Each structure stands twice: as C-alpha cells, then as structure tokens.
Amino acid sequence: MSNAQLEIQLIASIVAIACAIPGTFLVLRKMAMISDAISHSILPGIVIGFFITQDLNSPLLILLAALTGIITVVLVEYIQKTGLVKEDTAIGLVFPTLFSIGVILIAKNANDVHLDVDAVLLGELAFAPFDRMVISGADVGPKSLWIIGSILLITIALLFAFFKELKVSTFDAGLAASLGFSPAVIHYGLMTVSSITTVGAFDAVGAILVVALMIAPPATAYLLTTDLKKMLFYSVGFGVFSAISGYWLAHGLDASISGSITTMLGIIFLLVYLFAPNKGVIAVLYREKQQRTEVLLLTFLLHLKNHTDERERHVNHLNEHINWQKIRSKTVLDLALKNNMIKFNKNIVSLTEKGDAFTSQAIDYIITNEDAQIEDMKDDFFLFRG
Numbered sequence: 001m002s003n004a005q006l007e008i009q010l011i012a013s014i015v016a017i018a019c020a021i022p023g024t025f026l027v028l029r030k031m032a033m034i035s036d037a038i039s040h041s042i043l044p045g046i047v048i049g050f051f052i053t054q055d056l057n058s059p060l061l062i063l064l065a066a067l068t069g070i071i072t073v074v075l076v077e078y079i080q081k082t083g084l085v086k087e088d089t090a091i092g093l094v095f096p097t098l099f100s101i102g103v104i105l106i107a108k109n110a111n112d113v114h115l116d117v118d119a120v121l122l123g124e125l126a127f128a129p130f131d132r133m134v135i136s137g138a139d140v141g142p143k144s145l146w147i148i149g150s151i152l153l154i155t156i157a158l159l160f161a162f163f164k165e166l167k168v169s170t171f172d173a174g175l176a177a178s179l180g181f182s183p184a185v186i187h188y189g190l191m192t193v194s195s196i197t198t199v200g201a202f203d204a205v206g207a208i209l210v211v212a213l214m215i216a217p218p219a220t221a222y223l224l225t226t227d228l229k230k231m232l233f234y235s236v237g238f239g240v241f242s243a244i245s246g247y248w249l250a251h252g253l254d255a256s257i258s259g260s261i262t263t264m265l266g267i268i269f270l271l272v273y274l275f276a277p278n279k280g281v282i283a284v285l286y287r288e289k290q291q292r293t294e295v296l297l298l299t300f301l302l303h304l305k306n307h308t309d310e311r312e313r314h315v316n317h318l319n320e321h322i323n324w325q326k327i328r329s330k331t332v333l334d335l336a337l338k339n340n341m342i343k344f345n346k347n348i349v350s351l352t353e354k355g356d357a358f359t360s361q362a363i364d365y366i367i368t369n370e371d372a373q374i375e376d377m378k379d380d381f382f383l384f385r386g
Helices: 001-030 033-041 043-053 057-081 087-109 118-123 125-130 143-172 173-178 184-223 230-254 255-273 279-304 316-323 326-338 353-368 371-384
Strands: 132-135 138-142 342-345 348-351
Touching: 001 033, 001 138, 001 143, 001 184, 001 230, 001 255, 033 043, 033 057, 033 087, 033 184, 043 057, 043 087, 043 184, 043 326, 057 184, 125 184, 125 255, 132 143, 132 348, 138 143, 143 173, 143 184, 184 255, 230 255, 230 326, 255 279, 279 326, 279 353, 326 342, 342 353, 348 353, 348 371
Parallel strands: none
Antiparallel strands: 132 138, 342 348
16 A cells, blocks of 8 residues: 555545534534535635635635635525525525635636636545645645644544533523523534534545535434434444545546545445334334234234134134234234233133233223323333234
C-alpha cells in the first residue's frame, strides 16, 4: 500500500467520523434533509469569502459558509412557521435559491479561478494527497487531513461538553427549556457544526458524499439501537467501514472513490434494513406472522371456552367450524399443547386449568378493554411466540 493510498483512506475515515456525529442528531431530530440543503446553500458563502480574501485557503471561507448554512436553517424554519408550507417544501424553496446565487456569482466573477460547481459538488479524494500543507519548509501532510481533523477534534470536544444538552433537547425540547437549557442555542450550534463540517469536507469529498456520510450511517445505526451512545458508535463504525471498503471497491473497479463509498453506504443500509434483529424487514414479517398465530390461538381457545358440546370440540370438527386449513390447525394445536393450554381425550380437545384461566382473563380484557388487564396477560401471551 502506497503512502497516497493510506492518506486517502485516512482522510475518508476522518470525514466519515466528522459527518457521523452531527448526522446522528440530525437524523434523530428528523432533519436529515437539512444537511442536503446546507451542503448546497453554503456555496454563496464560499464565493463571497473568496471575493473578500482572494484566497481559497482562507479560514474566512469556512466561517462565511457556516454563516450561510445558519441563514439557510433560519429561512427554512421561518417559512415553515408561517404554516403555509411544510418543512420539505421550505427546504426545496431555500436551498436552490441560495445555491443558484452561488452559481451565478461563480459564472460572472470567478471563471478564471478553480472554484467550479463540479468540484464543489463531486470532490475527488484521489487528488487530496497532492494538496500538501507545508510549515517552515516541512511537508506535514495533506491539507484536507489537517482541516477535517481539526474540525473533528472541535466536534468531539463540543460533543463531550454538551452531550447532556444535546440529548435532552433532541428528545424533549420542552424538558430542556424547563431545565434551563436553550433548545434554540443548541439547535443553531448543531447547525453551525454541520455547516463547518460540510465546508471542511468539500475540497476532499464534495457535497454529495458529505450528505451521504451524514445521513446513511446514522440511519443504519437507528435500525439497530435506540441508545444514543450506541447509535453514535455504530454510525462512526459504519461510516469508517464504508470509507475504507469503498476505497478498495473503487481501486478494484477503477471507479470514482466518492461514488464507491456512497455505494457501500447504500449496500450496508440495505443489509441492515433487511436483516436487523428488531426493525429489519424480515424480522418485522416474522413478528407479524407470530402475531397472526397468536390471534388464531386466542380464537381457538375462545371457541373451546364457549362450547361444552363434545362434538364442537372434536379435532375433525374444528377445521370445519373455525374454517382453518389443516396445516394452520396443526400449528395452532401444537402451540396450544406446547404452552399447556389444552389437553386431548379421545380426539376431544379441552382447556387445561391454565388455559381456562387465561381464556377467562382474555374475555375480561375484551369486555373491559382495560390496559392493566393486557399487561397482566403479556407474560402468558408471549409464551405463544415460537
């Protein structure tokens, strides 16, 4: 592995970590698409900063871009609060307008400068190692690594300093206000960090990959856990894994690094979306199947409770009376036997003492519909699963 390859993977990994942290809170606040708005609308800030300093490397570009990102959030919220349009519509109004202003400024005043729209939107990690930072004649590494590394350190420091405030304001803004926190300050602080992170990653990876790294890892982590700390760790892990595996995918296919990393993010999300233990599609389908079986079993127990005639409780008659297929009947009978709810005597099915008590409890719940009743039944009812 060459030094340039190592630097590319390191930059991509650090960008992934820097994006995953604010991205986690954006996803939890249901503001994921605001990152897309910020990533495009900060273009005028970058252009204006260049006009003032005539230096693409000036820190003023980051500051003005971050300010433009905050202005974007303020405008979106102001338009939304009018009640005339929803948040997604407000985002669709604000960021194309600001982005278009940036494009016009570039086209009219910066045609001879390396500040084109394609570079801003796409970025190229392969070129990052060639833009070096030199201090007192010494090469200290890629400039992108120092910029995004500094932003990451600041982000981590802010996360540790304000983790409690971020957590409370994210899940309950009213409680945060009553505890003396200012949800608005925390909110705009988060937007500022998101804006600065986006700008810092522009030169290395471009806006498209920044948006993907901010949204995909936290969204994937959210399918696996509801614990905030675990979600942060999972988000970072998914981001770093996608960055490294995406690089080697691009290396093998001779394709775009940014595109390959985004592809890996999509593949990982799809796998978790399908196979997550609790929220995955397969797990949900399996749980729904179990719940249908539970309903059928309860129906069967109620039938036995309401019929004392042996003819009505004969195994052969159950299929006809309840109108079940034989396979379904066998499944329900086996499950009832497994949980000691029924007993057989010459093909006549009867409730056991446990089955009779549980069915009576179920009838009481159906009649009264009291939540306390079902809470008491859950321990027995969940025995039916499996």
